[in-house]
Amino acid sequence: MNSALPYDPQRLSHCAGEIIVNVRELAQRGWTPATSSNFSTRIDAGHVAITVSGRDKGRLTEADIMVVDLDGTPVATSHRPSAETLLHTQLYKRYPQIGCVLHTHSQTQTVASRLYAGRGHVHLEGYELLKAFSGNTTHEMALELPVYPNTQDMPTLAAQVDATLDQQPMWGYLIDGHGLYAWGRDMAEARRHLEAFEFLLGCELELRRLQR
Ligand SMILES: CSC[C@@H](O)[C@@H](O)C(=O)COP(=O)(O)O
Numbered sequence: 418m419n420s421a422l423p424y425d426p427q428r429l430s431h432c433a434g435e436i437i438v439n440v441r442e443l444a445q446r447g448w449t450p451a452t453s454s455n456f457s458t459r460i461d462a463g464h465v466a467i468t469v470s471g472r473d474k475g476r477l478t479e480a481d482i483m484v485v486d487l488d489g490t491p492v493a494t495s496h497r498p499s500a501e502t503l504l505h506t507q508l509y510k511r512y513p514q515i516g517c518v519l520h521t522h523s524q525t526q527t528v529a530s531r532l533y534a535g536r537g538h539v540h541l542e543g544y545e546l547l548k549a550f551s552g553n554t555t556h557e558m559a560l561e562l563p564v565y566p567n568t569q570d571m572p573t574l575a576a577q578v579d580a581t582l583d584q585q586p587m588w589g590y591l592i593d594g595h596g597l598y599a600w601g602r603d604m605a606e607a608r609r610h611l612e613a614f615e616f617l618l619g620c621e622l623e624l625r626r627l628q629r
């Protein structure tokens with residue numbers, strides 16, 4: 418390890434590469450419009466690789482990935498981390514096993530967040546794809562995906578997320594008019610959860626449209 422840095426730079430390079438490859442694919446699906454969205458993976462017990470604020474997420478390079486500690490403080494860089502860094506670090510802090518947090522702004526996620534904000538959650542039940550969420554072994558179950566009011570005040574939002582996590586395990590949530598957060602133990606698991614939420618929300622929207 419480079420003694421000047423409190424993290425392994427090779428591990429950072431690996432994390433950055435993984436973020437760049439995966440986010441490029443998510444961006445190609447239109448899930449990261451207009452520089453929106455942010456992404457992170459855990460480097461080690463105390464450090465996280467996260468996207469620099471305001472960057473075009475469809476064209477990320479290693480220069481667009483920086484390091485923060487679990488309080489969201491930049492480490493060995495003058496870059497500004499994602500405006501929503503707290504929503505990432507609260508998960509890494511709370512769950513040592515969590516290794517990746519993905520946040521996207523697809524149209525499906527945004528429309529669903531508007532439609533279900535009043536109810537405070539989206540009820541997902543009876544879908545085979547519920548088995549994509551780690552720990553689920555059958556479609557014969559229900560999952561409540563929370564929808565929080567949007568705010569620019571991250572501590573307020575993080576407190577609401579924490580309050581829900583005190584009550585129930587979950588792999589993601591929506592923010593009204595904003596987008597989706599999903600996470601997992603590594604990139605593959607977080608991405609599976611993100612894609613499952615996207616698919617299931619799309620099904621719910623289509624059902625509503627057909628039942629009108
Ligand atoms: C471009 S508007 C979207 C932002 O306000 C925010 O919600 C977002 O997802 C990206 O913010 P960022 O600071 O680049 O991580």
Ligand SMILES: [Zn+2]
Binds near residue numbers: 455501520
């Ligand atoms: Zn956002």
